[in-house]
Amino acid sequence: MIQVSKLLPQGQGLAPVLLKRAHTVELDWDVRQKSRFAATDSAGRELGIFLPRGTLVRGGDVLVAEDGSLVRVVAAPQPVLVITPCATHGSPFDLTRAAYHLGNRHVPIELQPDHLKIEPDHVLADMLRTMHLTVTEQNLAFEPEGGAYAAGHGGGHHHGHDHGHGPDHGHEHGHHHGHGDHHEHAPDHSHDHSPLHTHAPTDAAAAPARGRTVAIPVVAQGHVHGPHCNHDH
Incomplete structure (x- = not known):
């Protein structure tokens, strides 16, 4: 019996001519979902397959025998x-x-x-x-999904890229919008965070003196939630 302990998903990295010359082994799903089983290839050789636990064998995968020979898996009807x-x-x-x-x-x-x-x-x-x-x-042929955490590879395909942002990307997602270390108020800027946010007029503004320039206070418009408001906090 020839031992097999290596699997190349879909013959990855092999030249087409090598895949064409490879022996084949036809297996149904009941066998291909096992990581240890015996089989006979198209050359009549007895194979003992010992793969990492949890490995799923798919049609088109290539088994590498201990003698270096290749065996292409065919999903049996x-x-x-x-x-x-x-x-x-x-x-x-x-x-x-x-x-x-x-x-x-x-x-x-x-x-x-x-x-x-x-x-x-x-x-x-x-x-x-x-x-x-x-x-x-x-x-x-039956090729069910292997699950998100299955070893080996599932029924889908793998994307060879990630979704990170490169150095030229104009923004990042790790910043904060709260009042953390990078958000400061000037010494004379004071306010609270109540629903109605207002700056009360100063005494000087309440009773202006003749001949003095007085800043007119700006009152921020508060947002009041009435009974028909369709959202809450």
């Missing part, structure tokens, strides 16, 4: 239920609703833009039909 919106009065949103209810039941689901796939279950099939979805039995 298997019985599945294909779920699509009702052609008469359904909508794509029905698939979102179905995925939500199936996810609440921890059902492995393959997500596609126009359909879902699950393993055969007549109870779930009846439930989906009552939701005005079309459910058909077919024999197809």
Whole structure:
């Protein structure tokens, strides 16, 4: 038996000619969700697969044997239920609703833009039909989502970039808008933070003297919440 302990997701980094020459092994989902299993490749060799726990093997992945040979994984067709919106009065949103209810039941689901796939279950099939979805039995490869925390790689794809802001980005999101270290008031600036924010007139402004220049006080307009105001703090 040839031992295999390395997996290259989708043959990443391999030249197409090497993938074309590689032996193949056809596995259904029941086997591919395991990290340790035995299989026979297209050359008739017995393989013992020992991968890190939690690894999901996908169709198109490449196993690297201890002798350096490559074995490309083919997702074997298997019985599945294909779920699509009702052609008469359904909508794509029905698939979102179905995925939500199936996810609440921890059902492995393959997500596609126009359909879902699950393993055969007549109870779930009846439930989906009552939701005005079309459910058909077919024999197809099954690649369900692996979950956000699954080891290896899931059914989706990986973005090779992050969403951080480079040095030329005009703003950052780590600043504060409160009265922290970088927000100061002048020595003679004093106010409170009550809902009605006003600056009361000084004694000099209340009783101006003849021949003196007097600053006219500015009263800030307070915001009063009445019974019909549609928001609160």
